Amino acid sequence: MNSFTGNTWRIQMLKTLLAYAETPEMKSKLTELKVISTGTDVAAQIAAMEDFINQGYDAVLADAISTEGFDRVIRAADRTGTIVMTFDNVLNNENILQLSSDNVESGRLQGEFLAKHMNGKGKLLEVRGLAGSSVEEDRHNGLTKVIKQYGDIEVVEVWGNWDDGTGQKVVADAIATHGKFDGMSVQAGTTGAMRALLDAKHPLIPVAGEAENGYRKIMAEKKAEGLEAPLRRLFTCTWRNRGQGSSGSPRRSCPSPTDGHPSACSNFGRTSRREELLVGSRRQFLHAQ
Template sequence: MTATLFGVAASVVAAGPVAAASDKPVIALSNAYYGNTWRHQMVEAFEDAAKQAKSDGLISNYFVMNGDGSVAQQNSQIAELILKGVDMIAVDAASETAVNGIIEKACAAGIIVVSFDSVASAPCNYQLNFDFEGYKAVQAEAVFKMLGGKGNVIQVRGVKGSAPDNSMFNAQQSVLAKYPDIKVVATVFGQATASVAQAAIANVLPSLPHVDAVLGQGGSDDVGIAQAFVQYGGEYEGKMPIIEGGGGTDFVKWWAEENAKNGYQTISVNTTPGIGGAAFWLGLELVNGGKAPKKMIMPVATVDPENLQEYADLPGGQIISPSYSPEWVKENLLSK
């Protein structure tokens, strides 16, 4: 069953009969927010893995539930999955803490829970995370060195209330504390979405002093930020601020064009939406008796001036990401 939406209401996808009797496991995804390119690719990665597993006879069925970003809706969806008797739930959480109660209920019902990307802190669940603070601190340091340690910056935050947003913001704050001559002149929320980030930047630019750099949080916010400055023009025409890239291929293409014209430089680092597939294969391994640490870290993707041209010809409208196979999961995530 499906319900069409784009980050406004819920969507539920079930492959095949809901109550199909089988000794094969049923795997589910509860994705709290569906309103940006990164989350769409993540869900596609999960679904691709699930379809492959079903075709290979490894699972009997799978469910995908996408939400509007609210804790209440995700709690309701996970409760529904508990009633369905699924064997494993992968959770991209609306909150690090507010969904812990329903996750504990799922664990008590014998369901394996793997939270990932935006993780939950319930002790019973496995966490498949990125080192948000680590890579964002490195990226901010790189930008501040390009600025020579002084200038005005805008911070563009991500999905409001999510664990990644808090982690990345805190990482940026820790680096800012070391650079007293870097001044934050505005902080806005971009929801990791090009159109939202573009509108947020356009709204504040007229009231700001000259902006030398923009700290983003990834997804497709990077190209939206760039377009806001392009459309504003004026002092930024031919001299754009250093905009942190978040892995969007549209941004990388724009960067490559600017680089060819005037030597524009920045750095792009992003979490990989292919984690959706990794979460699926990890969950299936755990259901089948595999062992893994309670906390695991996924790699990130980096584009810098050295490898820029390698990524400049990728199709637009995407987030840079590898796909993760069952073999990769066994080699890199399961306990040895």
């Protein structure tokens, strides 16, 4: 049960799920896999989930469009014994199984990287994600908590919707309106945001963004100009076990097996061989679980 499909990762997510379902170890266990996307309409996603439950599906897996509003779906699943699990964007609810990464930590590390390489001052462009989602809110909050410690950093916020095309447009508009920036944070859609910087012939600045292939290609192309891509062991996947109506569900975390699953932070002006160690994105790791 997908929601938003407006960026390349969501398309990859769906294709990965379908491909995994066709593997020998999974195909024999599934009698039917149905995949639909409901866009950014919360009511439409809720209605579709309820329809799957009423049709007698054994499980409903959802990338939730909002953190709120799904309580009636959870109650319906409890009545029928249907397993409901959310991943990536999760709910403010402890009573279902949820799988996500520490997105507050992602935002915090972006903030620390940028504050350091901006020398604690200057103008920061924050390219936010899809409004209302848990991932967007957590990454923004993690970044903001750090940046607020530096009174000389001015933040300009734009909404890129985690999409390359939208990100490229809003960054280009921001440059046209505000002029030069000293750093940029991008939740996703980093390839488009970087293209806007390059197209505008903007001076190369510290950039913290998602480890997307297009972005990594730009890193490689700009390596001769001194591009650093520090990698950190930062993401864990957190399970919230279904609590059968209880409020305090237990949690357990599984650590990332390599350093190759972070968001990628870049700083023009320095080089690092560790850039070459990027072997996969955070989200690819989560799907592999």
